[in-house]
Each structure stands twice: as C-alpha cells, then as structure tokens.
Amino acid sequence: ISFVSMLGNQTKMPEFILLGFREFYELQTLLFLTFLVIYVVTITGNILTFALIVFDQHLHTPMYFFLGNLSFLEACCSSNIFPRMLLALITGDRRISYNSCLTQWYLFGSLEATECFLLCVMSYDRYLAICKPLHYATTMKTQTSIHLAAASWFSGFIACLILLILILQLMFCGPSEMDHYFCEYFPLLRLSCSDTSVLEIASYIVAVIFTVPPFVLTITSYVYIIAAILRIPSATGRQKAFSTCSSHLIVVSVFYGTLMIEYMIPKSTENREMQKISSLLYTALSPLANPFIYSLRNKEVKNSLRNNIRKLV
Secondary structure (H helix, E strand, C coil): CCCHHHHHHCCCCCCEEECHHHHHHHHHHHHHHHHHHHHHHHHHHHHHHHHHHHCCCHHCCCCCHHHHHHHHHHHHHHHHHHHHHHHHHCCCCCCHHHHHHHHHHHHHHHHHHHHHHHHHHHHHHHHHHHCCCHHHHCCCCHHHHHHHHHHHHHHHHHHHHHHHHHHCCCCCCCCCCEECCCHHHHHHHCCCCCHHHHHHHHHHHHHHHCCHHHHHHHHHHHHHHHHHHHHCCHHHHHHHHHHHHHHHHHHHHHHHHHHHHHHCCCCCCCHHHHHHHHHHHHHHHHHHHHHHHHHHCCEEEEEEEEEHHHHHH
16 A cells, blocks of 8 residues: 555664464464464355345345445455465465555554444444334434444544554664564554654554544443333343344454453563464454354344345255
8 A cells, every 4th residue: 555655654674574473383284274264254254244235135224234334344354464464374474564564554453443433333223223213214314324334434544544644753673573463553663763652642542532432332322222122011022122232232242352351461571472362352253253143143134145045046
C-alpha cells in the first residue's frame, strides 16, 4: 500500500524479522498444518456467510446486513495475518519489510477497532428490535443501516491512522528481531531507538476514545434487552426474544473476552511467549467461531444454506 511511502519513511532498517513460534521449532510442520486448517475453515465460513447474505433476498434485513459486514471483516482480518505466518512456517523466511510491517499492523488495528463499532451497531439493532419493536421499521431503515456500517468502518480506520502517523516519526536502528508472529503495536515500539513514551500514551488515549464507548454502549444495550426479555410473561415469548440476540451476545463475549485476556497479561519480557499464545485467541478464535455461532444457532441462515445447496445440486 502506497500511503506508507507517501507519509514518509524515516527508518534506517529495511526489514524486520518475525521470530514467530521459535520455541516450538520441532513442531513447525504441525503448526503449519494446524494454522492452515484454521485459516481455510475461517475464510470458507465467513465468505460463505457473506455470500449467502448478499445473494439471498430473505436475508436482506438490517441484522443480516451488519452480519455480512462482520463476516467480510473477519475474512480480511485473517487474510492479513495468516498467509504471511504460514509462509514463514513452511519456508523459514521470517523477514518482513518496514512498509509491509506497518501496513499489516495498520490493517489489523483498524479492523479490530471497526469490529468494536460493528458489534455496538449490531447490539443497537437488537435493542430496537426487542425493546422498540413498533418503531424498528421506521428507525432502522436501509439507508440508516448503510450509514451506521459506513461510520463503523470509517471510525476504525481513522483511529489507527492517528497512531500510524506517529509511528512514522520513529527511528529504527536495531535490533531487527520482533518476538511475535505478526507486526503488533507494542512489539514494534520495543524495536525503536526513539522515545516511545508519547506513542504509548497516545495508544491508550485512542483506545479509550474509540473502543471504550462502543463497549459501554454494547453492554448498555444488552442490559436493556435482558430487562425487556425478563418482562415478557410467557416462557415461549422469552425464549423467542432471546434467540434473536443470543448469537450476537456470544460473539460479543468471545471478542471482548479474548481481548481482555490478552491485555490483562503484563507486558514483560518473561510473559512474551504467553502473550503470543493469548493473542491467538483474538486473531484466530473469534474469526473462526463467528460463522459457526451464527449458522448453528440461526434457523434463517441454516435454511438459506440448505436451499442454496439444493439449487446447486
């Protein structure tokens, strides 16, 4: 991507070396096969979900429109990390250029931030459907859905653009080895010979501004949703209402749960191996689980899949 070069490159280092899972050197082939299966299943599941939503008229509703955005995002996020990691495992070539490293980090950070906003918008959609059903059709129009999705993508990429501009001011004079399997923010800062204190503070400020509000709004939406469900007199009605938002609630729990596990681990040298393993939870588990959660727990998606398979056969 040319924007990295356009903004300026002040580095003295042409490339980094991603050490990856060097502590499991004897298991490189097994790791390659495992991650290959995870990547193929993740891409297949998310692209299939996205294609069903695009081509099936029965799924052209706001809820599935947002789900289609989420599935496309998860496929992009996995494709940003796994191909290079798989190539390093099978060839042993762990080099990555400065521009490629920054591009990988920027895309990863932007997609993660966008997911926070998308999950917030999806929870708002479920809040309207359950708590304000009479106003849902007039409030959540097609144009409104498009605007909310576009705002989510725009906000996510703007959030990390601020940090990217600051990173481009850093000098890298060595060492070149990054103890991670992809270009992540703090491992990248540790390689700089410049003062990174401003960047560390800026990252927390950006996180507070761009990720905490969506998280709080998501939690607030589900507080109202659960309260509304509990007020429904019949057990059948409560079960039907909860089934419309249970899949999204599970996805939210997996996404934020894995992020919390990652960021609760102290950023010390002794914990770097644990940090790499824990980061797999949100880089691999969440994109892998989402299509299964929605397809296995959603009758409309399962019916759409069966009908389209019958047409193909």
